Amino acid sequence: MHRLKRAAFLYRYAYSAPCRGYVESKTSSHVFETFSYHQCFRNGYTFFARDQSSMIPDRRFFVTEQYNPFQEIRVTPHLKCARGLSGVAATASGELTSGNTPGSVSHPAAARDGLFSNLRFYSRCYWELAKARLSLLVVSTAAAGYVMGSGSVIDLYGLSYTCLGTFFVAAAANTINQVLEVENDALMKRTSRRPLPSGRIGIEHAMALAAATSISGVALLASQVNCVAAGLGAINLVLYTLVYTPLKQIHPINTSVGAVVGAIPPLLGWAGAVGEVSMGGWVLASILYFWQIPHFMAIAHLCRQDYAAGGFKMLSTEDASGRLTALAAMRNCAYLMPLGYVAYKCGLTTEWFGVETAVLSAAMGATAVLFYQKSSNEGARKLFRASLLYLPVLLTAMLFHRHPNENVDRSKVESHVRNLSNMSFLEDDMEKDFSDTDMLEERVKAVQMKQTSRPPAAFFSVAPFPFLPVPDFSSSKGYSGYSD
DSSP states (O other), rough: OOHHHHHHHHHHHEEEEEEEEEEOOSOOEEEEEEEBTTTOOOOSSSSEEETTTTSSOOOOEEEEEEEOSSSSSOOOOGGGGGGGSSSEEEETTTTTTEESOOOOOOOOOHHHHHHHHHHHHHHHHHHHHHHHHHHHHHHHHHHHHHHHHHHSSOOOHHHHHHHHHHHHHHHHHHHHHHHHHHHHHHOOTTTTTTTHHHHHHHHEEEHHHHHHHHOOOOHHHHHHTHHHHHHHHHHHHHHIIIIIIIHHHTTTTHHHHHHHHHHHHHHHHHHHHHHSSHHHHHHHHHHHHHHHHHHHHHHHHHTTHHHHHHHHHOOHHHOOSHHHHHEEEEEEHHHHHTHHHHHTTTSSHHHHHHHHHHHHHHHHHEEEHHHHHHHHHHHHHHHHHHHHHHHHHHHHHHTTOOOOOOOHHHHHHHHHHHHHHHHHHHHHHHHHHHHHHHHHHHHHHHHHHHHSSSOGGTTTTSSSSSTEEEEOOOOOOOOOOOOO
């Protein structure tokens, strides 16, 4: 019964690549084999099960061999006691057999379970490498920029491709960031369980994912949206990976550079709809820039010990009192207040959006003031929650109060008129060609008529008798006699 519980635990809580090892307790050691690593897998060699189940208390799992996920999955006789779980027994040779079929026959259900387990494992790793929730937040800001830049009719086709290309570029940037910071992440409690520091996936595999998503994202934006949006996506990718990521270990100004990276997606969406970078896009980018500073300052204060352990230079790691961090958050909350009115003056929204932006910014600024008065984790946590609530409410209000972009509508009308005028010019040219052809045909017919209007005797009255007067055939009625 004890072995059956152990096999049930391994079968239930495993999810990644197949591995073989043994379980060591206070009294004895038991060999085990499972299709995957446990969720608590940490350093590639050991993991603990006490946190997840009480079936095997005070046991340590030692991984001695890892299978290739793409090879055939086999189970040794050590799990023969678990045949009641899956209806599968194991022969002495280690091959899977059905419980009702004698002999050594490969069981397709086990291979299918192993394939599904590998798919779940890699999907989870890709999800974490891409920081999918953060990437979806970036996509939402780009989509808002596209809608704000559109006219009275929103091109859903272009919006979809803009969102998909932005997601690919953001996923590539996040993956490359984790590749470059794998050693730092291993030292931080908050990031040590990511796929690369935990050893669940290799750096080469992660770089292949980053290359595929970056090329796909930029190519998709260039081919289906426009070159301006593709250029902004490529610039943001380079700025995030080659400037912001190394700067995190050099100077606290990295927060401002990271805010620039986060401000580009709404500008990208605007450029995807308009085809250029204009004033409305810069207003949206400014809103995202000043929002990120309070948001990141709250995170930096809450995780300041982790950042210090990872070797990152943040303002919070050099600000023991926390007042400078809170002051930076307060200052940028104040910068947010008039941006709603600026959006109204630029014709992006109604005047109500200016009022709502001022109220929302004042509310988030109040939490920053509380954080400044008492620089504690509780104050930073309130500011963090307020910043999380601020952005979706602001974007919703902006889309609700938006004005259609008249420049886009005007350009569409001008393009339509230009196409119609080109068609009219083409029709005029065709009519001119037709008239020229008609005139040519009339001339040919006139020449033919002149030639056929001569009497047969006229062709012989000149050459044989040069002393006779030349007959006049100018009349179309035919021969009219000799001229004097």
